[in-house]
Amino acid sequence: MRGIVAAIVMACLLIGAVAPGCQAAERKLLIVVIDAVSWHDLLANDVHAPALMRLAEEGAPGMMSVRAARGFRGEYATLGAGSRAASRMDPTTRVSVEANAFETRERVEGVAAAEAFAARTGYDVAGNAIVHLGIGELLRQNEEASYQLQLGLLGGTLARAGLRVACVGNADTAGVRRREAVAIIMDEHGLVPMGDVSGEMTARDPSLPYGVTGQTVRLAATVRRLAQVSDVIVLDTGETTRVEASAETMTATALSSARRRAIEKTDRLLADVIASLPRPAWSVLLLTPSLRSPQHDETFAALAPVIWWPAEPGRQVLASPSTRRPGLVVNTDVAPSVLAYFGLTAPTQMVGRPFEFRPSSGSGLDRLRADLVRQDAVEAARPQLVRAVAILAASALWLSALLLLIGERVPDGLRTLARALLLLALAAPAAMLLVARHPAPPPVMMGAVAGAAIVLAFLGGWLGRWRAGYVLPCLLLVALLVYDLVRGQQMLWWSPLSYSAAAGARFYGIGNEYGGALLGAAIITVAALLGENASAAARALFGVLCLGLAVLVGMPGYGANLGMSLAFAVAAAVLCLYLWRRRVGWRDAAGAVVLGLALVAAAMTAEYLRHGGETSHIGRWITSVRQEGWHAIVSVVARKLDMNLMLIRMSLWSDVALAALALLGVAVAVRPARLVGALQERFWLAPAVVSSAAGAAAAFALNDSGVVAAAMVLLYGVGSLAYVALERPAGQR
Numbered sequence: 001m002r003g004i005v006a007a008i009v010m011a012c013l014l015i016g017a018v019a020p021g022c023q024a025a026e027r028k029l030l031i032v033v034i035d036a037v038s039w040h041d042l043l044a045n046d047v048h049a050p051a052l053m054r055l056a057e058e059g060a061p062g063m064m065s066v067r068a069a070r071g072f073r074g075e076y077a078t079l080g081a082g083s084r085a086a087s088r089m090d091p092t093t094r095v096s097v098e099a100n101a102f103e104t105r106e107r108v109e110g111v112a113a114a115e116a117f118a119a120r121t122g123y124d125v126a127g128n129a130i131v132h133l134g135i136g137e138l139l140r141q142n143e144e145a146s147y148q149l150q151l152g153l154l155g156g157t158l159a160r161a162g163l164r165v166a167c168v169g170n171a172d173t174a175g176v177r178r179r180e181a182v183a184i185i186m187d188e189h190g191l192v193p194m195g196d197v198s199g200e201m202t203a204r205d206p207s208l209p210y211g212v213t214g215q216t217v218r219l220a221a222t223v224r225r226l227a228q229v230s231d232v233i234v235l236d237t238g239e240t241t242r243v244e245a246s247a248e249t250m251t252a253t254a255l256s257s258a259r260r261r262a263i264e265k266t267d268r269l270l271a272d273v274i275a276s277l278p279r280p281a282w283s284v285l286l287l288t289p290s291l292r293s294p295q296h297d298e299t300f301a302a303l304a305p306v307i308w309w310p311a312e313p314g315r316q317v318l319a320s321p322s323t324r325r326p327g328l329v330v331n332t333d334v335a336p337s338v339l340a341y342f343g344l345t346a347p348t349q350m351v352g353r354p355f356e357f358r359p360s361s362g363s364g365l366d367r368l369r370a371d372l373v374r375q376d377a378v379e380a381a382r383p384q385l386v387r388a389v390a391i392l393a394a395s396a397l398w399l400s401a402l403l404l405l406i407g408e409r410v411p412d413g414l415r416t417l418a419r420a421l422l423l424l425a426l427a428a429p430a431a432m433l434l435v436a437r438h439p440a441p442p443p444v445m446m447g448a449v450a451g452a453a454i455v456l457a458f459l460g461g462w463l464g465r466w467r468a469g470y471v472l473p474c475l476l477l478v479a480l481l482v483y484d485l486v487r488g489q490q491m492l493w494w495s496p497l498s499y500s501a502a503a504g505a506r507f508y509g510i511g512n513e514y515g516g517a518l519l520g521a522a523i524i525t526v527a528a529l530l531g532e533n534a535s536a537a538a539r540a541l542f543g544v545l546c547l548g549l550a551v552l553v554g555m556p557g558y559g560a561n562l563g564m565s566l567a568f569a570v571a572a573a574v575l576c577l578y579l580w581r582r583r584v585g586w587r588d589a590a591g592a593v594v595l596g597l598a599l600v601a602a603a604m605t606a607e608y609l610r611h612g613g614e615t616s617h618i619g620r621w622i623t624s625v626r627q628e629g630w631h632a633i634v635s636v637v638a639r640k641l642d643m644n645l646m647l648i649r650m651s652l653w654s655d656v657a658l659a660a661l662a663l664l665g666v667a668v669a670v671r672p673a674r675l676v677g678a679l680q681e682r683f684w685l686a687p688a689v690v691s692s693a694a695g696a697a698a699a700f701a702l703n704d705s706g707v708v709a710a711a712m713v714l715l716y717g718v719g720s721l722a723y724v725a726l727e728r729p730a731g732q733r
Contacts, residue, residue: 027342028227028282030273031234033181034266035171036244036292037259039063039305039372047260051271055286056365059309060357062318063372065330066290066304067504073098075289075331076183077138080154082335082350086141087183093176097141100134101182101190103198108133121190128191130167132182135190148349154335156187161344163231166194168222171241172202174211178245180289181236194230196222202238209258210246214238216265220272227277232338235273237266244292252295259292283341284309287334299442301372301379302502303328308337308355315360317367321353323507325493327371329355330504374439374494375501381442382496385449389428389497390652393715396421397659400722401666404675415726419469422723423457425715426473429497429517431456433480436494445496467727470720471528474521481518482549485510485558505705509560510553512699516709519568519695520716522549523575527688530579539579546572563703571695571713578687653711657696660714663722664693675725682724692717 042052068074068084073096077085087096102113104125109116117131118124125131132138135151142149150156158165165185171178179197186192201222205213214237226233239262247255274284288304306329308318317327320337332352339346340354360367399418403410431452435445460472484491492498492510499511510518526542550572552558554565573594667675679686692713699709 026281027231028277029232029338029341030223030227030277030282030284031184031232031338032270032273032284032286033169033184033234033236033289034263034286034305035180035236035241035289037240037263037288037305038291038300039303039368040300041240041259041263041292042305043369044260047263049263049267051267051274052263052286053365055270055284055307055309056368057363058311059284059307059364060311060316060318060355061305061307061364061368062327062329062355063301063303063368063375063501064287064306065323065328065501065504065507066288066302067331072141073290074142076180077142077151078331079287079289079334080184080186081149081151082153082332082346082352083147083149084145084332084351085138085149085151086145087138088141095176095178096180097134097137098180098183099171099178100137101130101132101179101186101197102177103196104129104131106198117190123189123191125191127193129194130182130186130192130197132186132190132192135186138183147351150188150347150349151183152186152188152190153347153349154338155185155192157339157344157347158185158232158342159187159193161342163342164193164229165232165234166226166230167192167197167234167236168195168226169201169214169219169236169238170197170199171236171238171245172199172212173242173245174204176245178238178241179236181234184289185232185234194226195233197236208242209249209254210242212242214265214269216269216272219269220276223273224276227282231342237269239263239266240292247293252297255295280310285334285338289331299376299380301375303372303375304331308357311364312357315362315364316357317360317364319356319358321356323501325501325507326358326360327368328501328507330507370439377440377442377445378436378494378496379500379502381445382500385432385446385496387652389425389432390656390711392421392428393425393711393719394652394655394659396425397656397663397715397719397722400719400726401659401663404663404666404672404722404725405670407670407672412728415728419466419723419726420457420461422719423460423469423473424453426470426719427453427456427460429514429712430473430477430480432495432497433477433484433491433514436491436496436498439494449496467724468528470524470723474524474528474716474720477517477521478525481510481514482552485552509556509558510564511561512564512703512705512709513712515553515559515561515564515567515703516696516699516712517716518549518553519564519571519699519709520692520713522546522568523571523688523691523695524685524716524720526575527682527684530684532683543572543576543579546575561703563706564699564709566702567695567699567709567713570698571691574694575687575691578684578691651705651707653708657700657707657711657714660711660718664689664714664718667721667725672725674727675721678724678727685721685724689717689721 042049066075068078068086072086072088074085074087076098077087087098089096102108104114106113113131114125117133120133120136138151142151155165167182167185182192182197201215201219202212203215223233223235243258243262250258286307291302291304294300306318318329319326320329320333322330322333330352333355336346336350336352337355396418403414403418431449434452435448440448456473461469464471492514497513499506501507526546530542550565550568553568554562696710696713699713700706703709
């Protein structure tokens, strides 16, 4: 009896020990690459793609930011590394180095690809089916990255976990090999164990402008065969990539027709492949690594199609902690998502996060259609609106500086014009937040922003009796931003002045544009609401509120912007020092800044200890510093310096910052009588401007796009100063 019981117990233990592994082994994944298309192409009314629509309806669709390392291709290598990689273009073929992959038996420069690979890398092919001859060049092109990057990390991690991977298909055109998909699943040495990406997967077709087409029957048969022995298969459907490669040789009508036929052929291949896969073991991840170029009459957001099929039960859309936005993911999320699907932990070099399935009130595809239209509209209006606001702000500040320099001889009409332009510039960010509450076509959006800014500027001037017109735009902006940060950031998602999801710089929290605006507006609002004889309790309350805003801007669940939080702490500390004592020395200022930074750092540390290193960029940075030491700090400093130098040369916001500094210099050097009188009448304005200048300097030093943040801070601080300095004397009102 004891023996039987012992045997049962041992069997249970063995079952428990192997169950997770069995479950992981039963999971299979097909990664389908349909490159160089947009959601608009797949959802077009004249495209018949039932298999694609089935995946989108039954699965979790989403939009994917496909940004690679700045200035280069590298989208496929990025997918395989889980971190942004670069791949330069071959000047002769105009094809990325990522494409340089071969089946081991193919001939390359007179020898087998396996021999060429061994000669170039020093690695033995050792029974692998596919080699990437460009791995050495890719490694050199990425060796100076200022962040952790390991090419081939996805394929290598899967192989070390005992999972079998394969790659099938190519996007070859006549005379040019295009096998970029290998970069998704290769290991760190550039090897793929199974599959076929050779020219045998294609056939000549002189009727096509690219001269080559995929052999649908052979591709499907190869996937069916590999499905019996592999766990992960990357299928490069190829046809849409070929169309994009030959786009310059076709008319717009022929190009549209060719793309439609390519999508429909791809759809038929997809239907055959999915029908042959054993269900439910196999899931499908469909993705577009890189977007096609828009035609001259097209404008769409640079966000690519992605679908995970099947999704969890219910109507779903894809999301990720990287974006915290339903329906939006990043290409660096793909590798961690694949690993998480098999129960594997993503290596620290992968900066992305696993996909999540977010519930949708209606069809996930319907939700995506609506978000796609809205995203297109925002991205179309963004350049014009941002450029207009920057030019308006710089013009208003330069004009104000000139008028202050000239002095009393300036006609009142010019003073009125300058003050009106300043009010419009101060009101524009709040106007763009208000307009973001509801979707609208680009022309309507631009008209609504202009109209709302004019109304806010007029109301501010009228309610402030044209003496404190700057107060209403500042107060409204602070109220809107605090409300939006607390209530889920819907306005920040869709404001044209906020971060661009398509550009991939930031996806949640408060960006540097609105972070700087909030800092400057909050400081000026405090100065306007405090009277000269404000009680100690009132001064203490406003000081606490300023420091509270600094914490809100940095909290991972709200502002999630550490650089702006620290800049806010610097400005708030300087202002609090003025609230505490009338005359401030350098030692006092330095002590206040250190204290403010310490308070914010304590709040961030508490958040990190509470939620761990995966809650935000802050937590992940602290984790990387603990793991890498000074290298993590140096890489962040290098990245920030590089970005700011680029923005100083290229961004219109650097013109705004320069104009504000010039105006501030005129005010300090010339000390116009009107300005001196206005500062005596508005007791807290001078401390507010000093605090804003300190916050702007900190924002410039602590943020990737510090020029933008500093310009927005100075716009509110120095712009408000100019507004009161250009006021009519008391006897002329």
